[in-house]
Amino acid sequence: MEWLKEPEKHFPPHETLKHFNDGVCVTYIQEKAGLSQSTISIYLTNMEKCGLLISTRHGKWSYLKRNEETIKQFTDFIT
């Protein structure tokens, strides 16, 4: 969640997509997290189901970005 606040500061630019409008692809997150591909895939899928992330497919890549609306609801609740 922290990394995805400022993707350009934490991830390399993607070879295909030149922007971070839809976030970062699974592989980049996986490599940075240092966990296995399957683990990260499950985590990201779950976080999307929870509403914390938004997933967008571009070709063979899935891009993940923060779902600020739900995140705010959550932080409001915690606060």
Added chain:
Amino acid sequence: MEWLKEPEKHFPPHETLKHFNDGVCVTYIQEKAGLSQSTISIYLTNMEKCGLLISTRHGKWSYLKRNEETIKQFTDFIT
């Protein structure tokens, strides 16, 4: 944590102590939570160790109240 924000609204006054300055005794929390005595005791002890609660002994009772300072640090971090 929610209940302890306004103890007087969620718990009966204590037979001995007439105020809520140090929070609420374990038994009251246990009854309201509907979990066993041992479970609640462990939870409250852990929450105190985490810094979320402050425990004060008065005679044979332990009173628990929120540790607002640490709670704020936590909510700030989450936010």
Added chain:
DNA sequence: TTCATATATCGAGATATGTCAATATATTTG
């Protein structure tokens, strides 16, 4: 000091979570 009450600790079983390797599926490219 003994009893009653409040709380803490221990031991245990069920369920959940963290994590992986292996395999399956999707998608682009030659």
Added chain:
DNA sequence: CAAATATATTGACATATCTCGATATATGAA
């Protein structure tokens, strides 16, 4: 379509968490 790459799903095991009953400890009262 076949190969290559990206992602998803499955099955499994280790560890953590939830929760309890039983027991131990602390403390005030008789």
